[in-house]
Amino acid sequence: MTAQGQIPNWNWESWTAPEKEVPAQWPFFQGNIQRVTTAASGQYAVKIQAAGNTEEIGALVYGHPLDDLFLPAGPFAARPDSVIAYLQYDIAAGDTAWVLLSFYSGGQQISFDQYKYTGSHTGGFERRSIPVSYSTAATPDSIFIGFTSNNPDGSFDTASYTIVDNISFAGTSVNVPNPDFEDWDTASYDKPDGWAHTGNEDQDFMSPGGVVRSADAYDGDYALRLATVVNGPDTLPGYLSTPTHMGSWGPAFPVSSRPDSMMFFAKYFPVNGDTASVTISLFKDGMLVGGGGLKLGDTFDVYTPFAFAIHYGSFTGTPDSAHIALSTYLTDSSEAHPLGTSVLYMDNMSFDGFVEAGISAVPLPAAGILVYPNPARDELRIALPDTKEQAGISILDLGGRVVLQREVMPRHGRISIGLSALDKAGMYILRIRTGNGVYTQRIVKY
Numbered sequence: 001m002t003a004q005g006q007i008p009n010w011n012w013e014s015w016t017a018p019e020k021e022v023p024a025q026w027p028f029f030q031g032n033i034q035r036v037t038t039a040a041s042g043q044y045a046v047k048i049q050a051a052g053n054t055e056e057i058g059a060l061v062y063g064h065p066l067d068d069l070f071l072p073a074g075p076f077a078a079r080p081d082s083v084i085a086y087l088q089y090d091i092a093a094g095d096t097a098w099v100l101l102s103f104y105s106g107g108q109q110i111s112f113d114q115y116k117y118t119g120s121h122t123g124g125f126e127r128r129s130i131p132v133s134y135s136t137a138a139t140p141d142s143i144f145i146g147f148t149s150n151n152p153d154g155s156f157d158t159a160s161y162t163i164v165d166n167i168s169f170a171g172t173s174v175n176v177p178n179p180d181f182e183d184w185d186t187a188s189y190d191k192p193d194g195w196a197h198t199g200n201e202d203q204d205f206m207s208p209g210g211v212v213r214s215a216d217a218y219d220g221d222y223a224l225r226l227a228t229v230v231n232g233p234d235t236l237p238g239y240l241s242t243p244t245h246m247g248s249w250g251p252a253f254p255v256s257s258r259p260d261s262m263m264f265f266a267k268y269f270p271v272n273g274d275t276a277s278v279t280i281s282l283f284k285d286g287m288l289v290g291g292g293g294l295k296l297g298d299t300f301d302v303y304t305p306f307a308f309a310i311h312y313g314s315f316t317g318t319p320d321s322a323h324i325a326l327s328t329y330l331t332d333s334s335e336a337h338p339l340g341t342s343v344l345y346m347d348n349m350s351f352d353g354f355v356e357a358g359i360s361a362v363p364l365p366a367a368g369i370l371v372y373p374n375p376a377r378d379e380l381r382i383a384l385p386d387t388k389e390q391a392g393i394s395i396l397d398l399g400g401r402v403v404l405q406r407e408v409m410p411r412h413g414r415i416s417i418g419l420s421a422l423d424k425a426g427m428y429i430l431r432i433r434t435g436n437g438v439y440t441q442r443i444v445k446y
Contacts, residue, residue: 006255007324008194008242010349012224015213019188025177027073027236028065031058031149035184038163040086040125045165046181048149050158057156060164061100062176063144064237071237071337072104074142076176079103080169082132083145086125087164091118091149092157098148099130103140107337110136125165145176192224194253196243210238218265218303218347219355225345228274228328228338237338238328251283251321258318259310259351260442261292261429265303266347268296271340274329278346280310282319289315294398295330296344303347305354307429308398309442324349353440354431371430375444382415382432392433393417395443403428419445 022029023046031051039045048058064071083101091097099115115130147164150156167179190213214225228238242252259282268276279293290312325331326346329338348355370383384391393415395404404421422428422445432439 006253006257006322006351007349008253009192011220011355012192012213012217012222012347013220014193015222016191016193017188018191019186021184022187023060023178023181024183024185026060026062028061028063028146029059031056033058033060035181036163038088039180040165042165042180042182044181044184045086045088045163047161047163048147049161050150050156057152058149058161059146059152061144061146063102063146065146070100070102070109070144072102072142072144073176074104076103076140076143076174078169078172078174079134079139080132080172080174082129082170084127084129084166084168084170085147085164086166087117087128087162088121088125089117089149089162090120090122090160091162092160094155095157095160096151096154097160097162098146098152099128100144100146100148101130101132102144103132103134104142104144105136105138105140108138110134110138110140125163129170143176192240194242195224195240210236211240214345216345218345220347223345223347224326225343226326226328227343228271228341238342238344239326239331241325242323244323249281249323249325251286252323253321255282255319255322257351258312261307261309261352262349263305263307263351263354263429263440264346264349265305265354266296266300267303267345268298268300269343270297270299271342273297274339274342276342276344277325277327277330277332278306278308279325281323282310282312283321283323284315284317284319289313289317289319303345305356305394305396305402305431307354307396309427354438356433356438369432369439371441371443374441375446376419377446378419380417380419380430380443382417384410384413384415384432384434389435391415392431394431394433395422396429396431397422398427398429 032049034047035044036047048060050058063073096116096118101113103111111132111134113133149160149162210227210229212225214223217223226238226240229236244250244252262280276296282290290310292308292310294308328342328344368385372381390409393406394402397403408415425446428443430441430443
């Protein structure tokens with residue numbers, strides 16, 4: 001298997017276009033979500049159940065869960081004492097269903113409640129009232145509320161289910177949209193195979209327009225266009241990752257090598273000072289053993305090669321799995337949120353060598369190319385197989401920027417490159433392009 005081939009859908013050529021009936025105006029679901037005629041009142045209610053074929057719990061959320069970050073939907077301008085919902089359920093022994101409720105004001109979380117229930121109540125609907133625990137006296141302006149049929153933090157039983165109907169709030173007529181689940185939509189979307197919003201491969205409806213199969217590709221027919229989208233009062237973050245259980249961070253796809261670096265081609269159009277991020281985490285037997293990442297804050301309006309190093313610390317073995325996350329905004333703090341409708345294009349992701357216009361880069365020694373000295377201080381020398389063809393030489397820093405670029409004609413198969421343009425010591429990526437292919441290697445300046 002090639003290095004880039006270990007990354008799911010690394011060139012963004014493989015897409016599907018599924019359709020599903022979903023509750024109108026509820027931006028997130030996972031597992032099996034069904035419209036049922038077993039209702040507390042009216043015609044319909046929503047049934048939530050795990051999807052056994054994808055090992056995903058059943059969940060329906062008015063809001064946007066991103067790993068451990070809960071982003072609200074809105075608006076909700078009231079301060080209720082409790083939320084009321086009518087539930088019918090059958091939760092398998094050892095499993096637990098949840099209700100998650102959080103209010104926000106000015107972007108700050110001012111309440112958070114977890115309500116858990118077990119057992120069975122199938123003979124009718126049970127009215128449940130869940131009190132709100134506020135941490136300040138502020139009046140909310142937005143809300144996050146979610147229902148699950150299973151325990152998101154542990155093992156679960158696919159037989160567990162819950163039916164939800166008639167959501168309301170004590171002391172106010174303000175409500176979430178479609179609280180009785182009478183309105184349903186048929187949603188469809190372009191889905192990149194092997195990738196998903198919030199890490200859930202079975203759910204991409206939360207961000208219509210945020211993930212697009214773009215014909216504006218660096219190579220091949222398609223690329224990924226990832227965007228933060230504003231849909232009415234709702235901001236839908238541009239986020240995509242390789243899927244794991246419940247969308248949480250962790251091992252997502254197998255790897256069979258120990259990559260030293262990650263490469264890709266990208267364009268980025270930040271808005272309001274946004275910063276995009278690309279991160280990778282590597283695991284062995286479920287434990288984190290390495291990782292790396294890159295942040296893009298500038299505008300790149302043409303496809304640009306980027307590279308960053310993967311660090312392993314004291315781990316000397318070979319990882320067995322990895323997780324990659326892409327976002328149009330910073331996600332490295334609990335208060336991270338999109339600043340604008342930023343757009344990130346991605347194509348040709350790979351390990352340890354660029355894939356340029358269909359050409360896989362290979363390590364320099366495999367091509368009979370010698371680079372010395374390495375580490376180098378003032379000058380780098382390159383010995384090529386005897387050729388009269390012009391060679392393109394690029395050196396990239398680990399922030400993805402091209403810091404040196406030359407078109408040179410080898411003399412007797414030898415090239416000398418001064419390193420004065422490299423303004424500091426450290427690790428860089430050397431890229432050589434000849435008529436026979438593209439070759440890469442990590443170099444160190446001291």
